[in-house]
Amino acid sequence: MTTMAFRFLSSWKIWLWPVLLVGLALGAWLLPWESWVPALRDWVQSHGPLGWVVFVGVYVIVVILPLPAAAMSVVGGLAFGWWGYPLSMLGSVLGAVPPYLIGRTWLRGILLRRFPGPRVAAADRAIAGNAVLFVTLLRITPILPFTVQNWLLGLTGITFWPYCLATLLGLAPGTLAMVWIGEMGGLATTRTSEAQLLIAGAGLLCFAILMLWLTRVATLELRRAGFGAQD
Structure with a gap:
């Protein structure tokens, strides 16, 4: 990926989290889910x-x-309240494993034979390190979409347990935000006071701002690490 393409993606996709959070929160507030x-x-x-x-099981398939796993x-x-958070994290990690293993076991060797050379090997070692x-x-x-990431990371030298650990760490904030939105939808269908809903919405807004900051920091760190450098 060239530097120009990377900067284009990061310039507009960095706003994806807050826009998505606000849109889903409005849906949780306005849609007639009481039935x-x-x-x-x-x-x-x-x-x-x-x-x-x-x-x-359905989460893994998705x-x-x-x-859209989100x-x-x-x-x-919506279905489990805050218990949806550990269940969603479990589904995400389990679903990320099969594409990685397929790429690691069968596709990585083909890729390295197709694109041999010291530059590819050095980049692979840098990522794995x-x-x-x-x-x-x-x-x-x-x-990149989550599903695409899973397949691509299987082509790298990243080993299994670091892959799972990093997936768990990296997905934790965004998954929490999505479950939070679902919990707000659940609250909207029960006898919850407007004050409680406003508090939950304000908390979600603050979390959206945090997600924007985290996304910005992560994007800059990837750029410093050379992701998006010229080929």
Whole structure:
């Protein structure tokens, strides 16, 4: 990726988090969910652990396929409240593993044979040597879709456990934001006072500002690390 392309992406995609958070929060406030959100939560409560397993299983499938995984975190907040956060994190990490393993086991060797040379090898070593930092920053930034990241990272020299750890760290803030929005939607369907909803909304707004700052920092760090340098 050239420097110009990287700067173009970071210049507009850096605003993706706050815009997405505000839009979903407005949806949580305005959409008529009173009829089906309580039914969803009743189903979850009546099925106990089966509901957790079903949600995590669907989440894994959504992450592997090119589908909007963030929407699943919102559903997690709607269905499970704050318990949707660990369930969504589990689904995200489990869903990120198969594409990585496929790339690492079968596709990485083909790529290295197709593009041999000291420059590719040096870049691969640099990424693998800073695996946790690199993957964490990449997960925070919205430069590439999550599913695309999983496939591409399997082509690098990053090993399994640093990959999983960095995925967990990098996804934690954004997943929390999505579950928060879902929880707000759940609150809007119950007998929650407007004051409580306003407090929850204000907290979400502050978190959106934090996400904007984190995304900006991560983007700058990736740029300093050479991501987006000229080929």
